[in-house]
Amino acid sequence: MIAKVLGYSIGALFIVILLAPIPLSIWFIVDRISLLTSATPARAIIEECYRHRRSGTNAKVSWGPVAVTVEGLKVKGDFKWSKKKWCESTIGDEVTVLLHPTDKNKHRIHTFFQFWFLPLVMTLICIVFYPLSYRAKKRKDAEKKAVEESKE
Template identity: 40%
Template sequence: MAKIVGYFIGSLFVALLLLAPIGGMIYFMHDSLSALENVVKDQAIVEKCISKRSSTGKVNARGVPVAMTDTGVKVEGSIGQPKFLFQCKDMIGSSVPVLIHQSDKARHRINTYWQMWFLPTIFSIFSLIWYPALYKGYQKKKNKKKNL
C-alpha cells in the first residue's frame, strides 16, 4: 500500500512539474487580457505604496503602488515593485496610465509593464525554454535506450 501511495505522490509531483509553467502562463495571460475588456483608459497619480496581506495577515507583496485619478477613482497595483530596479516610493507623485473597468472596481489595473505584463512574460519565457528542454531530454533518453 505504501508503494502505491508513493507512486501516486511521485506522479502528482511530475505532473505538477510538467504543467505548472503552462498553467501559470495561461492564468496570468488570461488575467491581463481580461483586464482589457470593458475599460476606460485614464491617467492617475501614484499617491502611496502599500503592503498587500493575505487573510492570515502575512505580507504577500511589499511596495504595491496605489494611484488616484482626477475623478477620484482609486487603483491598486497587483504586485510589488522590485527593489533592485526602482522602489515604489520613487513612483509617488508620478503619473501612470490606468485601466478603469466599467462595472467591477476590483478589475481596475495600473497599466504599466511591471503591473500588467511582467508575470505573463516570465511564465511564457520559462515555458518556451522548459518544454523544448524536456522534449530534447526525452529524445536523448529514447535514443540511448534504442542504442542499447
C-alpha cells in the same frame, strides 16, 4: 501499498506543479485581452505603496504601488516588490490605469511590470522551458540507449 500510493501522489503533485504555468499563462492572456477590450483608460499618479503580508509561518512582506486617478479612485498594483525602496521609486510616476466598467477588483495599473510582466514570464516558461526540457530528455534517452547498445 502505502508507499506506492504516496509515490503516485507525490508524482501527481509534481506533474501538476510542472504543468501549472500553462493554464496560468492562458488565464493571464485572456484576462489582459478582456480588460483591454472592456476597460476605460484613465490617467493616474502613483501616490503611495501598500504593504502586503502573506499569512502563514513564513510570512513575508511585499510592497505594491497605489495609483490615484484625478477623480480620487485608488487602484492597487498586482505586482509587488520584496523591497519597499523599489516600490517607493515609482511614487510620483504618471501612469495609465484601466478601469473595468462593472468590477472594481479588476482595475489595473497599465505599466509593464504591473500589467505584462507576469503573463510574459508564464508564457516564456511555456514556450522556452518545456521544449528545452523535452529536447534534453530525448537526448538523455538517446545517450542511455547508445550506452546500452554498446554493452551488448
